[in-house]
Amino acid sequence: MFAFGLSALAWAEADSPFQTCYLDGWSNSLRCYLVAVGEGESGSELAVMVAPAVNEEGREPLYLLAGGPGQAASDLAPLLNVFRKVNRERAIVMVDRRGAGRSGAFSCGLKRDMPADLQQFSRRLADCYLERAEFANSLGSRQTVEDLERVRRYLGHGRIALWGGSWGTRTALLYQQWYPDSLSALVLDAVAPIETKVFLTATAAERALRQLEKDCERDRVCAGFGDWRGALDRLLDNWGELEATHFPDPLTGAPLETPLTRWMLANAIRTALYQPTAAAQLPYALYQAERGNLLPLSGVAGQFLDNADSMSMGLTFSVACAEELSRITTDEVAADSADSFLGTAFYDLFATGCEAWPVDSKPYEKPQVREQPVLLISGEADPITPPYYAERQLDYLVNKQHLVVAGGGHINTPRGCIPDLIAQFLDAPFEPLAQDCVAEIRRPPFMAGAFGPALGVIGGQEPRGGQL
Structure with a gap:
């Protein structure tokens, strides 16, 4: 759903559990790990990149969850500049999920030469699916959450905080449902609630x-x-x-x-x-x-x-087809597209692609009440995750605050005083934030x-x- 650009990862030799590496968009070195997950065709090594805290004070680390679905967390390296204040006392962790970035990008060769003809696009997807059908069926949000929990234990972290952007907010909310005891707080920017069909855009x-x-x-x-x-x-x-x-x-x-x-x-x-x-x-x-x-x-x-250059399209379709398109009806598409300049142009791309990507449906269970403090961030003019998603849903989040940026688009974490408010929230997540400065963002x-x-x-x- 959003991208910060491709990042080049350079590994350096080191006699330690981690290696020193660098990402485009961030000038400091990182600690990088390869964590084995899964077995057989669906097995992988997860690329894990950690910006250690400047001052080791034992505060919960912050994990950054990328969007898409299909974007790599390593593409979020420029956000480390936004989170410098947070990084003073908290490690910041980025995990490239299976099939994305440095964790075996499943791109199907669909980068800058993506066909304009939808039928040709569908045929290329079908060829890619047949080559790795087992792997395509193995990918999903449940797997991603389980992998995140494995990484948390591997790194020896206790409770963690999560920042999710766009589809990353869906991943964060599912992590909260399945591993609430591992979580201290959530920051969700451009919120895609579990029950919302965000591909109806x-x-x-x-x-x-x-x-x-x-x-x-x-x-x-x-x-x-x-x-x-x-x-x-x-x-x-x-x-x-x-x-x-x-x-x-x-x-x-x-x-x-x-x-x-x-x-x-x-x-x-x-x-x-x-x-x-x-x-x-x-x-x-x-x-x-x-x-x-x-x-x-x-x-x-x-x-x-x-x-599409920033997305691993095989991963994108594995998740989108199993978790979104499989629960959308033709009547819902008609109602959503009526009287809109977009019509079905966005939906048609995925509907056509999912015909060639026959993964099994992976429905979600009804969300249960959760008490972790949550900071919600929305752009008033976001064209895919509008503020009313956060305002009208998420009743199962007991402790939440909502920042709405006037005229804001998709992902507002870097804008104005929002980084300072995020830092304040993570330090005192149950305290109400003074939001006057948000009104100054134009x-x-x-x-x-x-x-x-x-x-x-x-x-x-x-x-x-x-x-x-």
Whole structure:
């Protein structure tokens, strides 16, 4: 569901239980382990990376759980910069789950050359599944949680705290259900509750776009682009004709060799809503597109057309097909996609893929009441895990606090005062947090022209020093 970019792992020799290693995005050395789990075809060695506490004071370590499903925890290394205050007294642990990252990435060769044609995509998935059917069926959230518990014991940790982002919040909530005695506290950013069918995302994406539209109307510069939302609808409605003109390459401006399909464009718009900086470019880009200039839209979409590069697609489909698509009905798809710019564009990718990935369904049990303190973080304009998921569900979490970032997209941990609030929460998880500073976090300024936002103007007014 989100990515921080690929990380290169370099191992160094050492006569100790761990080796010294490095990850892109973090300048300090890490302690890295290989932990054997499973047997036979489903067996693996888990890559475990630990940023030791600066001051060894015995506080519970914090484990970072990646999203996707299919992202590697090692890709979260840039978050260590965000968690520097936490890392002073707590070790931070990243475990690449089986089939991801350095734990035997199960990518099926689907990286930057992912086919635009869904049927061709399905055939490539089918070939990959047949090559490793046993392994594909073995992957799932239960296995991941059991592996995390094994790593906790291997490292000699007592109770641990968990930070989960996006699908990582689902993993964290399941860990809380199955191993509550091993857990001290949870921080859940972009919450995907156990009972929520998050792959029904068209309604959430539409709400995020409408929030962008409201914020644009209140901005003097952005309001000048008029009905850019209508321009998006008209663009998507007529995209078959525009394909023949060949969408421009975002790097060269020359026509793409392979036409950009409608489902890819709709998903690129959806993914742009994940990041407030990218969302701020959409009104201008769509205004220009309706006037025949597709280059700004190409620049926005081009940031997200290859975002599968950060996912191990075999793992993604093993989890998504068994735990999400298997419990979604056609009536639910129709209700979710109605009156949304996205329609079924996101769902169709997974529905088509799951036809070629026949893993057994892995249903969840009804969540039981849990008393560990939980900090929930949501973006007001998150297009896949909106705030109402955290507000209307999670009744089984007795001790919870909720931070909602106005205009925020998907994953808000790095923004404004949120890192400080997370550190405060982990130190005193049952104490209410003062949330005044969250209101100071604002959307980035809207793009005003080819060179970016209007200088000296934020939100149609003079800058007021708010945090971005």
